[in-house]
Amino acid sequence: MLEDSIARLDDSARTADAPRGVVIGPCPPSDREEALELLYRRLPSSVRPRTIAELFRQADAGALDLSGLWIARRRGRLVGAMLTQALAGRAAAIWPPEVDRGWRADDLAPALVREALLWYQHRGCRLAQALVDRSSGRRAGAELARGGLPYVTDLVYLGRPVAEPLRPALGAPALRWEGLGDENRDDFARTLERSYDGSLDMPELSGLRGLEDVLEGHRAKGGFDPERWRLGRLAEGGEAVAVVLLSRGEGRTWEVSYLGLVPSARGRGLGKAALGHALDWVGEEGDRLELAVDVRNAPAEALYRNAGFRPFDRRGVHLTVLGR
Template identity: 30%
Template sequence: MTTHPRHPESAPSAAIPIPSRVPPARYVEAASRLLPAPPHQREQIARQFLAGARAAGYDLSNMWYTIDPADPKSRIREACLAIEGPGKTAMCFISGPVSEHDDVGRDAERGSCLRSLIRHLEPKRVSLAQALPEPHERWAIDAYKSAGFTHAGELSYMELELAGRRRKQPTQPVSWPAGIETRSVRDPHESDHEHLIRILEGSYIDTLDCPELCGLRATEDVLESHLSTGEFDPSMWTLAFEDGLPIGCSLVSSIPENGSAELVYIGITPRGRRRGLGRALLEHSIAALHERRIERLVCAVDQRNLPAMRLYKSLGFQVFSARSAWVHAVHIPQSGVGESV
């Protein structure tokens, strides 16, 4: 039993049901509220989701709900869930409106549910909670705002179809900027660990890509997230050096189940910028994917990062989806009086 402080500004209104942790007996019902599905399929899809979550080792205790306080057995009004991931992150999900009429005044209730969830995440395991609603899901965006999440940008998800490109465009030699040497990562945990950390930290300086994320997580945790995306292959992680100093990287991981690859991260330190290094690294990665017969390369980019958007489009990438990024730092609780759960 853990005691957490309750911040006065986050205490729910008396008119809003106080959120509670979902008991295991109501997991199926709560999951049914969280997962979009036709009414006749919700329970089946919820059970499938829960079975998969348990098999993956996810902590389902990070699920909260609200009900009618006058009737503890009444249907679940709102629910939220955090799925913990590598690099001390947690992806958050919130229930949507059942109907337009039913949704009146629910933003604050969803926000209250999310605040309880965030307050009870274990800071030793999670330092950053995040959410990626679709831009048109105003109900979700309003809930994350209400819960104190920070808007970290509008993301464009882009893809480059490589199969057609192989037929139309023979791979050209990469033109590297003068003085640049490149090689694949050898060991991200040992010999190249410091190189990767220095590139990541340098690339965050004056970044145009989700600058709101800077400083919210330790760089070690960010690297762990990158390593856990897709299937790590050191030969697809490229480092760039100048005078022995690491100044750039292109990190690509394969997604074997659908024959694609993801550009996990591409970063350039201030020393390497405005010299065409980003384009060269990306062209180098694309050429390597051609040899592996990968079908497509996908990436996500902050729409405010106009240089990156122009680069991707010039190489043939096209937007196929979009998400609104929201984040919330998870802090170690201070001593005080609060809820007991």
């Protein structure tokens, strides 16, 4: 199984035990400001207060759950902090911890990661992931790996203006598109599931969670609207062969959360047709469309670049399977 290619968190093999005298656990509300000061201490002093205030604003608005903030204390002194979030679809997101670089720091950061992973595992999460940008440095990735989140691959983030025209591929079959509704829900689910077959984009995730968990995870992005979930059918014959999931990003930016084709539709110009439909659908609602691709998926990255998407970011992906 592809699932076996991802490291599993082993509850019994605790290779990142906390140093003696250190207490690790969820951060009490009264300690959150102090914990965030430590977590973002690398930010310039002119920026840090605004950043922390914005996090509290997001928490008050329900966009961020600060109960996912973890801390480590030694003899009452705060020596480590880490932000985590429970995600829809039985998943969890972990951000690299920040620790006091004094006493046994190399053991403390992995211990924070492992304690949080075990906590999520015991609460039924199936998958944990972390995305590490270049500014975090190599140490962050190494500490995540030692804590139980090994590196898997890189994601490249690309974007392009919506207004730029995209010419369809010559000879591509025509598609007709429809939003998700009661009448096509089963077709949509089957097409989405079929699109994972042979996919080069994060193949480690194939079969890891049930389809309903996957759908729940996508529904949680950017405010769910069934019209933004597009099902593409061949104009001739009506076979469902493509899915495009769109979500709102920040400002006037939109995101392609997922684009997939069933195996029989690949290599026929339909990927470009799906991108063209996404651009047309966003239309005047947005100025920019963004997406991400696994660096191992060379055909998809070539498709996106040929369609005018340009890279603007790159992040390392760390994954682990929780539970059994």
